[in-house]
Amino acid sequence: MALSSATGGSSLKPKPRMSLAQIFYMSFGFLGIQFGFALQNSNASGILRNYGADVESLSWFWLAAPVVGLIVQPIVGHYSDRTWNRLGRRKPYFLAGAILSSSALTLMPNANILGSLAPLVIIGASFLMIMDACFNLAMEPFRALVADNLPDEQRTAGFSIQTFLIGVGAVIGSWLPAILAKAGVASNASEGVVGNNVKYAFYIGAAVFIVSILITVFTTKEFNPEEYRSYHGGESDHKEGLGSIFTDLRKMPKTMRQLGLVQFFSWFALFGMWVFTTDTISTHIFHLPISDRSSQLYRDAGAWTGVIFGVYNGVSALYALALPKIASAIGRKQTHALSLLIGGIGLISIYFAPNKEFLIFSMACVGIAWASILAMPYVILSGSIPAGKMGVYMGIFNFFITLPQILNGIVGGPMVKHVYNEQPVYAIVMAGVFMLCAAVSVVYVYDPAAIKIKKD
Numbered sequence: 198m199a200l201s202s203a204t205g206g207s208s209l210k211p212k213p214r215m216s217l218a219q220i221f222y223m224s225f226g227f228l229g230i231q232f233g234f235a236l237q238n239s240n241a242s243g244i245l246r247n248y249g250a251d252v253e254s255l256s257w258f259w260l261a262a263p264v265v266g267l268i269v270q271p272i273v274g275h276y277s278d279r280t281w282n283r284l285g286r287r288k289p290y291f292l293a294g295a296i297l298s299s300s301a302l303t304l305m306p307n308a309n310i311l312g313s314l315a316p317l318v319i320i321g322a323s324f325l326m327i328m329d330a331c332f333n334l335a336m337e338p339f340r341a342l343v344a345d346n347l348p349d350e351q352r353t354a355g356f357s358i359q360t361f362l363i364g365v366g367a368v369i370g371s372w373l374p375a376i377l378a379k380a381g382v383a384s385n386a387s388e389g390v391v392g393n394n395v396k397y398a399f400y401i402g403a404a405v406f407i408v409s410i411l412i413t414v415f416t417t418k419e420f421n422p423e424e425y426r427s428y429h430g431g432e433s434d435h436k437e438g439l440g441s442i443f444t445d446l447r448k449m450p451k452t453m454r455q456l457g458l459v460q461f462f463s464w465f466a467l468f469g470m471w472v473f474t475t476d477t478i479s480t481h482i483f484h485l486p487i488s489d490r491s492s493q494l495y496r497d498a499g500a501w502t503g504v505i506f507g508v509y510n511g512v513s514a515l516y517a518l519a520l521p522k523i524a525s526a527i528g529r530k531q532t533h534a535l536s537l538l539i540g541g542i543g544l545i546s547i548y549f550a551p552n553k554e555f556l557i558f559s560m561a562c563v564g565i566a567w568a569s570i571l572a573m574p575y576v577i578l579s580g581s582i583p584a585g586k587m588g589v590y591m592g593i594f595n596f597f598i599t600l601p602q603i604l605n606g607i608v609g610g611p612m613v614k615h616v617y618n619e620q621p622v623y624a625i626v627m628a629g630v631f632m633l634c635a636a637v638s639v640v641y642v643y644d645p646a647a648i649k650i651k652k653d
Contacts, residue, residue: 214351230409232370237305238506239502243395263598267596273290291410340575364515373401374500378392445586462601466540470628481622482553541630541632547626612627
């Protein structure tokens, strides 16, 4: 059954408020999604390097993730706007994504078993692409689900709780390989083979992914078509095909275009951090040669990447709980600008780190920015999107996340090799500069929902 394309009108009923418990369960699946992303972000570079990738090629292999997201998310959003079955409107998509993602998580650290079919690094990169496609299938409908179910005045709280759960999942996912290693699970392995601590962490991540999604599926109610129309307006033309995505892209709201620049700077910075942190630690902190990709000290650098990534995710989880009060006090745009400013300072401070422990401070600053990046743009955006287009516009908004990652993926590796003289720490400094640019650009974003809430 086709659903509405949000038409305004005074006859529309106000959406009922949800309790904090209902919001918590509605977003609980994001804990599992981010568990998987954390395992990917903190381990994929080390795995690919162990499979034979050179440092200057890393960003090219990481291109698989944003390219897949660029394609998958708008399509999933388009169809989720037009879907209704026994499971609901959004839930069928993130349930399917959970099943496929869990399978992909078991494949990534086991690429060596297919080493006879193609170069190991190509197989690993292919599994990275498959894994990210499945993550995107599960993730995209969650943003739309929160916007579907919550009234404007609860959306800051809704996306903040979602960010808190993202942080919790990411902390566990980032730290799990190191925890398993301390528990006695072997971390050393021959070149081309992933240590058992990382393998088992990926297996646990697969289980957590499925269970957390099922909790949301069984505890959260979506509006039925009649209820949805009473809150959002009349039905749209359900015959619109995929080509309508390009029409929607052309007609995107002003606020969305302005937020696009903020997202561009933010995600260019994040991509550089994810790709080059392990090699920055190994070369800038541990003083290893750039050619080292499998020594125990290099694996220690990978393990410390997981630890400090857990720090930034842990800080983001706590900071997310404070976002509604901060936004209420100083405004939503100002909250995001301040958070991005702190994150940019944190990234630049990595260059001055005297030891690996200093990076805990650096990543705590990044965690403040990360919490805001995961919440505030969506809070601002959701108030400017027609309700019946919530899914497709949330998917299109992903363009502003994937395109900067693709650009960084293309130029980042060659710049490390030819401009930064194989010193990846300068890629992290550049990430900090881009984060500061994001902080400045958010000040100029038009936030119509904030104006409406203030008038009410």
